[in-house]
Amino acid sequence: MPLTWWDPEWDPFREFEQLRRRMDRLLEEELGLRPWWTGVYPPVNISEDADHVYVRAELPGVKPEDLDIQIQDRSLILRGEKKIPAAEKGVNYHRREREAGYFRRVVRLPRPVDPDKVEARCQDGVLTITLAKPEELKPRKIAVKTA
Numbered sequence: 001m002p003l004t005w006w007d008p009e010w011d012p013f014r015e016f017e018q019l020r021r022r023m024d025r026l027l028e029e030e031l032g033l034r035p036w037w038t039g040v041y042p043p044v045n046i047s048e049d050a051d052h053v054y055v056r057a058e059l060p061g062v063k064p065e066d067l068d069i070q071i072q073d074r075s076l077i078l079r080g081e082k083k084i085p086a087a088e089k090g091v092n093y094h095r096r097e098r099e100a101g102y103f104r105r106v107v108r109l110p111r112p113v114d115p116d117k118v119e120a121r122c123q124d125g126v127l128t129i130t131l132a133k134p135e136e137l138k139p140r141k142i143a144v145k146t147a
Contacts, residue, residue: 041103053131060125071115078105
């Protein structure tokens with residue numbers, strides 16, 4: 001039997017993951033805080049074409065009346081509440097990953113937009129916000145004159 005200074009079954013990454021979960025539980029249950037390293041909500045994609053900037057956010061289960069969308073300078077502010085029905089009395093969870101509560105997400109837009117020309121639609125849990133670019137920022141074709 002070869003002599004090793006570590007246990008080959010020991011996984012330091014598993015130990016770190018267990019420590020992270022314990023810290024999450026301590027912060028959430030004892031202090032009522034959500035750890036910053038748990039990610040951002042809602043996740044968003046930002047894209048653009050010649051005329052518009054598009055922001056798509058995943059918001060499954062969030063009703064349109066629970067959303068507040070604002071434009072401020074070059075930032076889009078998404079606020080809302082994700083509601084999950086309360087569990088019946090006497091129910092013990094074995095795993096609880098679906099979160100509920102208020103959220104606020106501020107995303108910097110890649111360029112200025114016209115705040116008067118914004119549309120928001122929610123379909124299949126995806127919020128699509130279409131923001132028109134100001135006319136002065138849209139590409140223009142320049143005609144070349146002959147002398």
